[in-house]
Amino acid sequence: MNRGLLIVLSGPSGVGKGTVCSALRGKQPELIYSVSATTRPPREGERDGVNYFFKSREQFQDMIRNDALLEYAEYVGNFYGTPRDFVEKTLDEGKDIILEIEVQGALKVKEKFPEGVFIFLLPPSLGELKQRIVGRGTESQATIEHRLSVAVEEMNLLYHYDYAVVNDDVDSACARIGAIMTAEHCKRERFLHELFQELNDLTPAQNARER
Amino acid sequence: MNRGLLIVLSGPSGVGKGTVCSALRGKQPELIYSVSATTRPPREGERDGVNYFFKSREQFQDMIRNDALLEYAEYVGNFYGTPRDFVEKTLDEGKDIILEIEVQGALKVKEKFPEGVFIFLLPPSLGELKQRIVGRGTESQATIEHRLSVAVEEMNLLYHYDYAVVNDDVDSACARIGAIMTAEHCKRERFLHELFQELNDLTPAQNARER
Numbered sequence: 001m002n003r004g005l006l007i008v009l010s011g012p013s014g015v016g017k018g019t020v021c022s023a024l025r026g027k028q029p030e031l032i033y034s035v036s037a038t039t040r041p042p043r044e045g046e047r048d049g050v051n052y053f054f055k056s057r058e059q060f061q062d063m064i065r066n067d068a069l070l071e072y073a074e075y076v077g078n079f080y081g082t083p084r085d086f087v088e089k090t091l092d093e094g095k096d097i098i099l100e101i102e103v104q105g106a107l108k109v110k111e112k113f114p115e116g117v118f119i120f121l122l123p124p125s126l127g128e129l130k131q132r133i134v135g136r137g138t139e140s141q142a143t144i145e146h147r148l149s150v151a152v153e154e155m156n157l158l159y160h161y162d163y164a165v166v167n168d169d170v171d172s173a174c175a176r177i178g179a180i181m182t183a184e185h186c187k188r189e190r191f192l193h194e195l196f197q198e199l200n201d202l203t204p205a206q207n208a209r210e211r
Numbered sequence: 212m213n214r215g216l217l218i219v220l221s222g223p224s225g226v227g228k229g230t231v232c233s234a235l236r237g238k239q240p241e242l243i244y245s246v247s248a249t250t251r252p253p254r255e256g257e258r259d260g261v262n263y264f265f266k267s268r269e270q271f272q273d274m275i276r277n278d279a280l281l282e283y284a285e286y287v288g289n290f291y292g293t294p295r296d297f298v299e300k301t302l303d304e305g306k307d308i309i310l311e312i313e314v315q316g317a318l319k320v321k322e323k324f325p326e327g328v329f330i331f332l333l334p335p336s337l338g339e340l341k342q343r344i345v346g347r348g349t350e351s352q353a354t355i356e357h358r359l360s361v362a363v364e365e366m367n368l369l370y371h372y373d374y375a376v377v378n379d380d381v382d383s384a385c386a387r388i389g390a391i392m393t394a395e396h397c398k399r400e401r402f403l404h405e406l407f408q409e410l411n412d413l414t415p416a417q418n419a420r421e422r
Binding site: 176 | 330331333369370372373374375376386387389390391393394395397398399401402403
């Protein structure tokens with residue numbers, strides 16, 4: 001059986017990662033959602049292992065020490081992170097798992113899990129970049145240069161990703177992400193692996209031993 | 212505008228390349244089909260530039276000398292080849308083009324056009340490879356070893372391709388090829404290229420000159 005795929009969905013803040021991810025899970029119910037670990041106390045109705053893996057600060061620091069997290073960060077006094085074992089277990093079961101995460105976290109995941117499929121969600125304004133940078137022709141040279149440097153920064157982040165999906169429309173974005181998943185499942189490496197395994201099980205020597 | 216994609220659909224003989232390619236063109240009417248050049252005389256109803264580019268032997272040999280073919284081969288006294296300019300012109304227009312070709316030809320195309328998307332169509336028996344090799348347990352060691360070497364040869368060809376698509380069902384195979392095309396259009400290189408171009412057009416120096 002082939003391993004599942006780790007899909008990392010990221011992009012600049014405000015681009016609609018959460019909306020696209022929810023829609024995608026609705027369309028692909030077999031897709032597993034990566035559950036984060038956190039030291040934040042559970043809110044009413046939140047269930048351990050479903051919404052989050054709830055951990056004490058000590059437990060979380062143990063996970064950091066044991067390299068049990070693909071990435072982690074601290075926000076307003078609480079730790080949040082992606083447990084590696086949940087991801088690995090899901091992939092070993094042949095299931096695909098999606099991780100929705102901000103850009104810095106995604107880059108950390110890539111260091112530990114380069115075989116993930118890294119998708120950068122772009123705002124629909126990509127095609128309007130030019131207009132945004134030039135503005136209405138009333139901006140100073142300094143403003144244009146600042147905008148240019150921001151655009152270059154955004155572009156450089158995209159460089160770390162495998163794919164870019166423009167979020168012009170949630171359904172279209174989901175369709176493109178679904179196509180990327182299908183295509184990744186067709187990557188020849190996955191077939192070669194399977195064939196090698198099958199052929200390895202069938203070497204004449206072993207075949208002879210079995211008789 | 213982004214360039215189109217060259218999709219090279221290949222695979223072992225008898226796998227159903229032609230059937231899948233025809234079905235795909237029916238489903239994706241905007242997909243352009245690569246037209247071959249040949250020295251074979253036109254048959255009734257065949258049109259130059261539609262079915263083939265009909266060439267004299269001398270013209271064809273000029274094309275070979277001028278590196279105007281992505282690949283060529285001789286069958287029963289006639290030359291057949293893939294004109295490079297038709298492919299390049301289509302790609303420059305931002306359109307995708309598909310080339311259906313046998314395995315040796317595809318490898319030659321890859322030498323001249325490595326940025327193509329190379330898809331290997333597999334027979335539905337991939338999963339039954341094991342059973343086919345072992346047979347019914349009545350075969351000699353020599354037969355099993357021969358089958359094994361054929362399987363390894365097939366596998367090694369797959370190694371040169373980007374994707375493998377199992378032709379278990381024509382519609383499913385077409386859907387997977389369509390997904391591969393969508394995913395390839397989402398490759399971040401294509402977005403980076405566009406962004407670089409846009410940003411290049413917008414350097415402050417140039418912007419200042421325009422005022």
